[in-house]
Amino acid sequence: MASPTGPTGTPPTGRDARPVYELRGVSKTYGQGRIEALKPVDVTLTEGSFSSVIGPSGCGKSTLLKIMAGVVPPTSGRVVLDGTPVTGPRRDIGMMFQQATLFPWRTTIENIVLPIEIRDGRAAARAAHADAREILELVGLKGFETVYSHQLSGGMAQRAAICRMLITRPQVLLLDEPFSALDEISRDFMNLELQRICMSRSATALLITHSISEAVFLSDRVHVMSSRPGSIIAEIDIDLPRPRTTDMMVSPAFGAYVQQIRSLLDKGAFQ
Amino acid sequence: MSSTAPEGDTVWTEHVSLIDRIPRSVAMVGLLVAVVALWQFVHSFGIVSPIILPSPGETWADIQLVARNLLSGGYMLKALWITTQEVLLGFLFAMAIGFSLGILVGETAFGERAVLPYLVAIDTMPKVAFAPLFLAWLGFGIASKVALAAFIATFPIVVGTAAGLHAHDENARMLFKTMGASRWQTLFKMKLPTGLPHIFTGLKIAAVGVMAGAITAEFLGGGKGFGELIRVAASQLQTPRVFSLILYLSLLGFTLFWVVVLVERRLVFWHRSTISETAGLA
């Protein structure tokens, strides 16, 4: 399938590419129906696109992501990835959280091949070391392979977590506030890295964030959620050329998107 | 000149008191010398009867006498070997039962709901009170001593293992879930390694308890172990002998404890406590 590209060389955005992830009427209540975390939502992610979800704290963003990743069952609705329903964890889904969660008794490289070790055993994990080294180089961690993970800084640990997510070559990446524990400088840098990785692998990605500018900067489409029980109140397509650069963040178009999303969030919060 | 501080002068430094500046080896030897000197003083002035408190010299002579007996493979070595067997077997049984029960309690809802309350109830009992039971059931040989030693040492291992299995955080659990890990994989690759510091805390308490169990059982149930030697020497008012036997017995306990610490250092090299906790014993 020829990927349609715009005059600016924009990769396929939400409107004109093949859908890979489809959520229909997905909702979640916790505690025998006492806590309604998520109202029924519909989300479609198209191949190679980058989407983000933004919304007030506690509106069910993490819940949505866990349902998509197949680690929490939805109360209603269905999740389909690449034509097959998601009913449990899958290796074509890569996931990343706010905490790097590396295991201190493992070296960096052993942490990275852990998903392979879990799914295919120790021999396969050893065979994946070459692969892991390549990815480590991609995120600038070359030379830290045999360092124990408690000796890594926060930013380095989060980069190692990216490697661990990428080692199984997932088709989609689900990111739950992956860089929100980092300082602003490393965070901007990591966002550029993330864009580069997604573009080079043409991976489909969904990012949860509390930062409006981060959402606009990275995304082809931003899903705005209302406060709990969460529902999607708007989907904004971001029509900025790729690759995005930090210079764009001061452009008027960027500012207009930020403003639009901010007012939507303000309205959603006081409903 | 822009600085107002006098050049070359340190204006403010951390103050360490004189007593805290003494090097460890000097401090340890110094304290020992002081205690022996006090002991000699108490003895020389007849403050306490020599039957109750023998002189340091007498005790030292007996320590050497016992050493000769041990090194020449005399009856004391045989007694020490019996006690060593009791302690080691007791520790092995305690680990086998302790880990199994710890995993049952820490990993399964059934264990936590049904088994844990009973374990807590038994743990609060004075466990040496069970010694006569073990003697009645298992006789006066080594088995009853192993049983009491293991019985006392099991509980810290259960508690350490169960606590260790709850030491991981929600993120690690979620991560293993997303990787599609089975229950066993989650247990062996994440929960148990995370819990090792707790488990070793339990093992160290158990290493101390297993000695107490074996010796108590020997006091109460006879046999041919080191505890019996101590009991006989005490009943004959051979106080220097009691002192020197206790010294050698404590070497056995110290060795066991030290082995546990060494294994811990190898396995839990990544945890803060390993460095600080063992520093005092190095």
Ligand SMILES: Nc1ncnc2c1ncn2[C@@H]1O[C@H](COP(=O)(O)OP(=O)(O)OP(=O)(O)O)[C@@H](O)[C@H]1O
């Ligand atoms: N396992 C659970 N059991 C019960 N309630 C839960 C559980 N997980 C989440 N909730 C509730 O569901 C709601 C949504 O939680 P969720 O973690 O999805 O929010 P969030 O949007 O990710 O919040 P944040 O921005 O703070 O990360 C919250 O009110 C939370 O208390």
Ligand SMILES: [Mg+2]
């Ligand atoms: Mg969240």
